[in-house]
Amino acid sequence: MVITVNNVVNEVSVSQPLRRNGFTFKQFFVAHDRCAMKVGTDGVLLGAWASVEQASCILDIGSGSGLIALMLAQRTPSSVMIDAAELDLPAAEQAKQNFEASPWAKRLNVFAQDINVVAQTHPAQYDLIVSNPPYFESAVACRDEARNTARYTQTLTHSALLKCAEKLLMSRGVFCVVLPYELGLALESNAHQQGWFTVRRLAVRDRPGKVLNRLLLALSRQPAEADSHELDLREREGVYSPAFRALIADFYLNY
Numbered sequence: 001m002v003i004t005v006n007n008v009v010n011e012v013s014v015s016q017p018l019r020r021n022g023f024t025f026k027q028f029f030v031a032h033d034r035c036a037m038k039v040g041t042d043g044v045l046l047g048a049w050a051s052v053e054q055a056s057c058i059l060d061i062g063s064g065s066g067l068i069a070l071m072l073a074q075r076t077p078s079s080v081m082i083d084a085a086e087l088d089l090p091a092a093e094q095a096k097q098n099f100e101a102s103p104w105a106k107r108l109n110v111f112a113q114d115i116n117v118v119a120q121t122h123p124a125q126y127d128l129i130v131s132n133p134p135y136f137e138s139a140v141a142c143r144d145e146a147r148n149t150a151r152y153t154q155t156l157t158h159s160a161l162l163k164c165a166e167k168l169l170m171s172r173g174v175f176c177v178v179l180p181y182e183l184g185l186a187l188e189s190n191a192h193q194q195g196w197f198t199v200r201r202l203a204v205r206d207r208p209g210k211v212l213n214r215l216l217l218a219l220s221r222q223p224a225e226a227d228s229h230e231l232d233l234r235e236r237e238g239v240y241s242p243a244f245r246a247l248i249a250d251f252y253l254n255y
Helices: 041-049 067-075 089-100 115-121 145-151 158-168 181-193 242-248
Strands: 022-024 029-031 057-061 081-085 108-111 126-131 169-180 197-205 212-220 227-232
Touching (some): 041 212, 057 158, 067 089, 158 169
Parallel strands (some): 126 169
């Protein structure tokens, strides 16, 4: 099911050719030169880790270049529809280009609209929602307004994100998110206070002996016992760990 964009929503066009400035994966290319936040490890982790087995309709909140939506499209059958919400119009246009250049163009849709508005005006229709959200709550603003939107939570606080997910998610749906570790713990605690349950959690560190610096969460409104794991991205020698290589084997070149 695809959200219909009405005439108050910024229309996403594909007037410019796809640029070769981005990241090449095994089955698709992500151009990101017009996006404030580039392809990075956080998005790759979430796109590879989120459970898609029960998904039939997916929403990616704050999609940026469309990376996570594309990864989920690769991992799901042709019957699964995927929407991407991106507030920044240049990024939404680039995500649209990336989608149309991919093998899954017919089931990927992007709309440039505030997710807070979407949550107020559209029914709960998704069984999986994913987000790699802004995470800096206060700081000296960047000169680049788009980068401010991508990095800072003024436009979408984590409490507001949880409320949007609750409104747009079907009763047995799952909300997956990636955040810096301490902020992830805070969001998880906030979620539990709002009646969410942790289904899965993955705590990530760069290599053995380092502090945990990322947290991936799968949250549900249904009671569940959390399946918790840890992941080292690299071994002590600096090479990717076997566990990380296994996670991204279907996406990264040379794996």
